[in-house]
Amino acid sequence: MTDPVLSIRDLCVEIPTRTGVVKPVDGVSYDIAKGEILGVVGESGAGKSMAGNAIIGLLNRPAHISGGEIWLNGHRIDTLKGDRVRRLRGKEIGMVFQDPLTSLNPLLSIGDQLAETMMTHLPISRAEAHNRAIAALKEVGIPGAAERIGSYPHEFSGGMRQRVVIALALCAEPSLVIADEPTTALDVSVQAQIISLLKQLCRERGTAIMLITHDMGVIAEAADRVAVMYAGRLAELGPVRDVLTQPQHPYTHGLMASTPLAAQKQRRLHQIPGAMPRLDQMPEGCAFHPRCPHAQEKCRHAPLPATATAGGRAACWFPLLAEAAQ
Amino acid sequence: MSAFVTVKGLTCVFDVSKPWLNRVLERRGKAFLTAVSDVDFQVEERTTYALVGESGSGKSTIGRMLVGLLRPSDGDVEIEGINLAREEDPAKVASVRAKIQMIFQDPYASLNPRWRVRDIITEPVLTQGGDLEGLAEKLLQQVGLHPSDAGKFPHEFSGGQRQRICIARALASQPRLIVCDEPTSALDVSVQAQVLNLMSDLKDELGLTYLLITHDLTVVRHMADRIGVLYLGRLVEEADPHSLFETPKHPYTQMLLDAAPRVDGFGREVPPPQGEIPDPINPPSGCTFHPRCPIATDICRRERPATRKVGNALVACHLAE
Numbered sequence: 001m002t003d004p005v006l007s008i009r010d011l012c013v014e015i016p017t018r019t020g021v022v023k024p025v026d027g028v029s030y031d032i033a034k035g036e037i038l039g040v041v042g043e044s045g046a047g048k049s050m051a052g053n054a055i056i057g058l059l060n061r062p063a064h065i066s067g068g069e070i071w072l073n074g075h076r077i078d079t080l081k082g083d084r085v086r087r088l089r090g091k092e093i094g095m096v097f098q099d100p101l102t103s104l105n106p107l108l109s110i111g112d113q114l115a116e117t118m119m120t121h122l123p124i125s126r127a128e129a130h131n132r133a134i135a136a137l138k139e140v141g142i143p144g145a146a147e148r149i150g151s152y153p154h155e156f157s158g159g160m161r162q163r164v165v166i167a168l169a170l171c172a173e174p175s176l177v178i179a180d181e182p183t184t185a186l187d188v189s190v191q192a193q194i195i196s197l198l199k200q201l202c203r204e205r206g207t208a209i210m211l212i213t214h215d216m217g218v219i220a221e222a223a224d225r226v227a228v229m230y231a232g233r234l235a236e237l238g239p240v241r242d243v244l245t246q247p248q249h250p251y252t253h254g255l256m257a258s259t260p261l262a263a264q265k266q267r268r269l270h271q272i273p274g275a276m277p278r279l280d281q282m283p284e285g286c287a288f289h290p291r292c293p294h295a296q297e298k299c300r301h302a303p304l305p306a307t308a309t310a311g312g313r314a315a316c317w318f319p320l321l322a323e324a325a326q
Numbered sequence: 327m328s329a330f331v332t333v334k335g336l337t338c339v340f341d342v343s344k345p346w347l348n349r350v351l352e353r354r355g356k357a358f359l360t361a362v363s364d365v366d367f368q369v370e371e372r373t374t375y376a377l378v379g380e381s382g383s384g385k386s387t388i389g390r391m392l393v394g395l396l397r398p399s400d401g402d403v404e405i406e407g408i409n410l411a412r413e414e415d416p417a418k419v420a421s422v423r424a425k426i427q428m429i430f431q432d433p434y435a436s437l438n439p440r441w442r443v444r445d446i447i448t449e450p451v452l453t454q455g456g457d458l459e460g461l462a463e464k465l466l467q468q469v470g471l472h473p474s475d476a477g478k479f480p481h482e483f484s485g486g487q488r489q490r491i492c493i494a495r496a497l498a499s500q501p502r503l504i505v506c507d508e509p510t511s512a513l514d515v516s517v518q519a520q521v522l523n524l525m526s527d528l529k530d531e532l533g534l535t536y537l538l539i540t541h542d543l544t545v546v547r548h549m550a551d552r553i554g555v556l557y558l559g560r561l562v563e564e565a566d567p568h569s570l571f572e573t574p575k576h577p578y579t580q581m582l583l584d585a586a587p588r589v590d591g592f593g594r595e596v597p598p599p600q601g602e603i604p605d606p607i608n609p610p611s612g613c614t615f616h617p618r619c620p621i622a623t624d625i626c627r628r629e630r631p632a633t634r635k636v637g638n639a640l641v642a643c644h645l646a647e
Contacts, residue, residue: 043514043515043516043517044485044514157602159602160602187380187381187541187603188380188541188543188582188585188586189380189581189582189585189598189599189602190602191585191587192584192585192586192587192596192598192599193598193599195587195598196595196596196597196598199595214514214515215587216515216589217544217586217587217588217589217591218587220587220588220589220590220591220592220594221587221588221591221592221593221594240592241592244589244590244592245590254516255515255516256589258515258516258518258519259515259519259544259589260519260522260544260545260547260548261544261589261590268523268526269519269522269523269548270519271516271519271520271523272516272519275484275486275487275517
């Protein structure tokens with residue numbers, strides 16, 4: 001197997017607060033290979049965006065990385081400072097955010113924004129940057145790219161804006177793109193266009209993509225592997241088909257069962273009792289045990305087992321192997 | 327079964343013109359946006375009618391006209407035989423209004439942060455002069471919260487709990503119809519399941535009628551008894567969930583169903599839909615879907631299709647069969 005593009009090991013993020021230190025990300029490890037789409041799912045507050053921001057060095061103080069390592073193409077990047085982080089962002093890692101309007105500068109034309117990004121990261125002239133900007137817009141499927149290069153963000157629709165953001169994320173040819181809820185603000189038909197575009201770019205360029213979303217449908221259709229996060233920890237990690245159809249972690253199972261399926265009409269939806277614990281009231285042992293139907297004494301006290309040990313995918317003492325096999 | 331809500335030829339036009347000075351200087355006329363155009367449907371009592379569509383399809387506008395937050399430009403909304411827009415007797419209008427409540431999308435924005443939960447829930451009854459004694463506590467229990475929560479403020483609750491408070495408030499005046507505008511869009515999947523289950527239980531218990539407005543097809547399929555699909559302010563297809571999902575007739579419905587991501591669609595590769603929703607100020611001629619429609623012919627460009635019955639569905643398309 002080739003070396004992964006991104007490799008994070010035991011990543012921890014801490015936020016000191018008045019009442020104590022909270023850990024929005026707690027011991028998360030995963031790899032993303034070249035040309036792979038890793039889906040990161042979880043409910044709000046599960047720490048999925050926080051992990052993405054930690055990778056690209058966008059944590060706002062007082063949040064900080066308190067442990068673990070982040071490796072990108074064989075270089076450790078979590079220890080980089082100041083200017084070197086800035087060079088990394090955009091050049092090595094591209095980022096696509098949820099809201100395309102707030103991630104573009106409203107005062108600069110999209111051509112200028114693309115050219116500026118490329119000239120910052122690549123040794124090219126303004127004229128060449130301009131030509132490349134047109135090519136980049138063409139690649140993400142903006143009709144009439146040459147005419148629209150001087151347009152401003154407000155002149156585009158939501159879907160077109162997200163395409164511009166993707167062009168911007170890809171223009172310096174990064175090896176990793178972090179897409180944080182890239183389609184949540186978009187309509188279903190436009191969402192399908194954007195997802196298909198991301199998949200195509202991933203395939204053609206071999207870019208590794210970390211796709212953060214809460215939409216199981218998007219994950220199923222786009223991702224190769226999926227990481228399910230719960231309360232800052234990795235609940236389950238594995239190939240998308242296995243995790244979604246035969247979940248081993250009770251949380252993944254509950255999540256899948258509570259998703260209304262288009263294919264069949266159920267009388268009642270399965271519901272997971274309770275809600276995700278607040279970060280400052282994290283239970284001892286497995287964070288899911290207060291809501292887990294299979295919780296036993298061990299879950300309440302013993303620290304979580306590591307993921308991906310001995311063929312298991314789930315961070316759970318009693319993974320749903322037997323039930324899944326039936 | 328009788329039609330509880332009858333909507334006939336409902337139209338809503340917004341004036342989106344620039345100020346007159348700009349119009350004079352730029353030599354432009356007035357501009358109008360037709361948000362809802364000639365929509366007909368009926369909601370039977372004790373059923374859930376769902377309106378689906380993408381942003382700008384006019385689904386929320388219809389909901390707002392139904393509860394009386396907006397005045398229709400044309401057409402009628404009749405609830406229990408009383409025409410809300412034309413009825414002269416204020417007492418009759420008030421009696422119908424009292425039977426309609428609404429749940430909004432964002433539970434963070436639709437609760438007054440400076441009011442206690444008890445005051446929020448009892449306000450609809452207070453305005454109508456009813457008995458408030460123990461009402462908030464009873465309703466909180468009904469929606470699965472603790473009676474002691476009545477003394478708290480909205481910020482002490484999570485999103486799902488807030489949506490329960492919104493539901494409790496909607497139930498306070500004992501409504502018959504609840505218009506739910508994207509009730510679970512702001513919620514996580516597991517919380518969404520809790521709220522949807524609660525809504526179904528309450529419907530059975532209290533005999534409620536829902537108008538469910540959403541863009542989420544999976545939620546629609548789960549909840550609805552009848553579905554209306556909107557595109558650019560027009561009702562393009564109306565059918566029961568089974569017919570709509572198994573044999574969609576209108577090309578737009580087919581496109582929408584194809585584009586929706588599926589939980590079991592591993593590595594599904596479908597050609598994504600072409601184009602985007604056109605500008606509603608200058609909608610395309612004839613059938614508004616024709617620029618994106620794979621089967622459009624000449625007649626689609628010229629004439630607006632009338633609604634006709636195809637199988638179990640009502641479809642506004644020249645070519646559907």
